[in-house]
Amino acid sequence: MNDTTSAPVGPAVGPAGAADGPRYDFRDAEPKWQAAWSERACFAVADVPTDGKPKYYVLEMFPYPSGKIHMGHVRNYTLGDVVARYKRARGFAVLHPMGWDAFGLPAENAARERGIHPAKWTHENIDAMRAELKRMGLSLDWAREFATCDPEYYQHQQKLFLDFMKAGLVERKESWVNWDPVDGTVLANEQVIDGKGWRSGAPVEKKQLSQWFFSITKYAPELLSALDTMDRWPERVRLMQSNWIGRSEGARLRFERAPWKPDNASFPIDLDEPDAGYDKIEVYTTRPDTLFGMSFLAIAPEHPLAAAVGARDPKAAAFIAECRSMGTSEAAIETAEKHGHDTGLRVKHPFIEGATYPVWIANFVLMEYGTGAIFGCPAHDQRDLDFARKYKLAVPPVVLPPGADPATFAIGKEAYVGPGTAYNSEFLNGLDVDAAKRAAIDALAARRMGEGVTNWRLRDWGVSRQRYWGCPIPVIHCDSCGVVPVPDDQLPVRLPDDVTFDRPGNPLDHHPTWKHVDCPRCGKPARRETDTCDTFVDSSWYFARYCCASATDRPLVRAAVDHWMPVDQYIGGIEHAILHLLYSRFFTRGMKDTGHIAVEEPFAGLFTQGMVNHESYRTAAGPNGMWLYPEEVEKQPDGTARHRVTGEPVIVGRVEAMSKSRRNTIDPGDIINRYGADTARWFILSDNPPERDMEWTEAGVAGAFRFTQRVFRLAEGVGPAAPKPDTVGSHGRTLRRVTHKTIAAVTGALEDFAFNVAVARLYELANAITDAERAAAEPGLDWARREAVEVLARLSAPMMPHLAEEVMALLHPDATTLVADFPWPEAEPDLLIADSVTIAVQIMGKLRGTVAVPPDSAADAVIAAAEAEPNVANALAGKRIVRRIHVPNRIVNFVIAG
């Protein structure tokens, strides 16, 4: 596939045993050990194991089959593989599967642009990427592989959809969508850029469509409260989800409309017909305590009352149209300006007899949140204040800040939103904000005008997509029976193969026959639903399917899923912090409530990795500069860079995310060809903590490569196996201490996801082995070196699995057990105790010297030794010691007077 001859640089790796150069040839070793693992099915586990081992489920977010793996994949799968191999060595039965998130728009784009069928494009990409992943030497159970575009997968998703429907978790409702009139499809918010479709460039329209929704809001309370128990998730992600779900406590109250009084003849409207249904306007507020500070009521332009007003008042209609033309994204850009239109209608205050307030249509009120209507309290809400100042509305203050004088306190340009005491508020006067809220809600309830409510920001999940390459939504529309679920025995609803992409819109809709079916209920001609599922649905249950990937008769086999789930360690990018992870949490609850599984939280542990970045290069500053690939650039000793071929000067840009447009990508396949998988894995782990963004550098990879060679050389340098000697000399003992401390340190680092620290400890062990190589011969030293090299290999195995096998095979030519099947090394406790510890000696917290004492020495002895240390004694001369602090095995600190 990839050819090494095109690589411009790289180490000269000759065949093993060549006269010069490194002896360890990864090109020979890596495929050999991959084949060995595969032949022995080292990483296969049963759906329902009977070996009694504790289970551990490691999962990395599955890839979209774009065609090639990228460095982000390499990092993701390396991190997961380290965990999987480590846990396996620790005695766990490890489930570590892989598959493909294979539906989605790029396949359709390829079909449109290049005439390749989406299925063909997708499967070719999967084949290419599978081959690349296999070259990484991952400890995967490939028998569980699937792609979400396989009917064998999506048929079960259709079954789940129908079960969710039965359980009331699926709804069909009208909703406003972003509609691209050129592509003839709904766009997600992220696909609308500056009010235009991201592909067509056409202005996006707001359109009301009937769409399928998952009722994720039904689970809002538990999706929020469970976050508190998810202590193995990053705090950041939990917070983001919490904000996204957006619980708020407040009140819902109904304002009665005041009778219509035509004090201004220019308002030609009359909504006082008894059956109009506009006699009350419901609002949501988190500040019922500020009700006496009301000065207006405002409704969203999409509010039904606004439409009713617009039908009678052309000026109002024009204002509403103006608001609608400002798309959602544009509104976000122009956040400052608030606009409104006075309807002429008025509402009564719930508590103040005879007081009425104007009803405005305002662009800053959102129909999607709360009730689409607010009461305006300008003194204590910044938005309301901006609006009131612009339209010269009253600003009565009703919350007095602590210490402020009620006679002089006034609102300027800033609303007062802090704590305080209610005033100008009749029965609320004197109460603090919280007490006033409760009192106001009680009063509203007593009058049957309102009640306390909990409001959520989370909206239901719209899953309809007018696209071909997705899971068909398994329902049929019948003119007589309405929406009819496809019966189980007619599943799967397969995508037709013979589709065309020569015109905009949904190919399923254009297909000559596919959508025409008979109603399963009454038998009359009916239509298939042509919407397909959002691809986030596919990824909302794949983790459970892996547990029983070959089951054909049902989506999930309970015994298997209940055994393996939840995922013990999930690893992926932070970009999925909200959508994928929240949808999966919802879906898992849905699967539980429809009887498919027992767990309700899918991912017990979550780790979010950083990105892989790289320098970018271009030929000149400004718009004329051409981006260059890293392999086109040659670094100069003076730090500048030039073009490898033309010699042109090159501008070295920022270190930023790898992207095709900036050409600062590094192809993992190329790296594996030149350096091997172990080198790539080692470098990616060693560079920095895995949760942070890392920089991919040529020098770093080369350094990692040198280390692989060095480890092999250390192994070649040790003698044949021998029984443990009775006595070990001092160099040997020193080495053995390092060896066993390294076992403890690397174990701890791996448990903590501090893989860069684990790498550092292994470098230290290698350095200690090198020191021992140079030491004079003594009894037991050879044995200790051999032990150290074995430990080095075995501790490195989760990171560099091929090299570890090669080293152990070298040391044990007749061995039949693979390192992949070895248990994790155990440190000998005796060797973790040093025979001497270095105590820092401080005077007034400043280091003045060190003393070496036996571990756990008595305080008196340590202090005496510290005072005797020449440098310390010198500094203490003539001073009065007022206090002597001794921290066992660590420090002595003298506090002196004067």
Next chain:
RNA sequence: GCGAGAGUGGCGGAACGGUAGACGCAGUCGACUCAAAAUCGACCGCCGCGAGGCGUGGGGGUUCGAAUCCCCCCUUUCGCACCA
């Protein structure tokens, strides 16, 4: 605007409140070599000849002792963003 992180040598980064800079990268010098690569050895925070002093974004504080804990500020990254 709101919320949450992060600021440590030339770089990536280590460091239970206890010897700041482990380990790696880059660099300097040396050995080997006709030479280069590879390998090996030494050095490698700043000031100072030295003794020593100064150093973890800035300023305060707690403590015998602070990169670490607390308060204020600065910079920066990310998330949400007219959410009533």
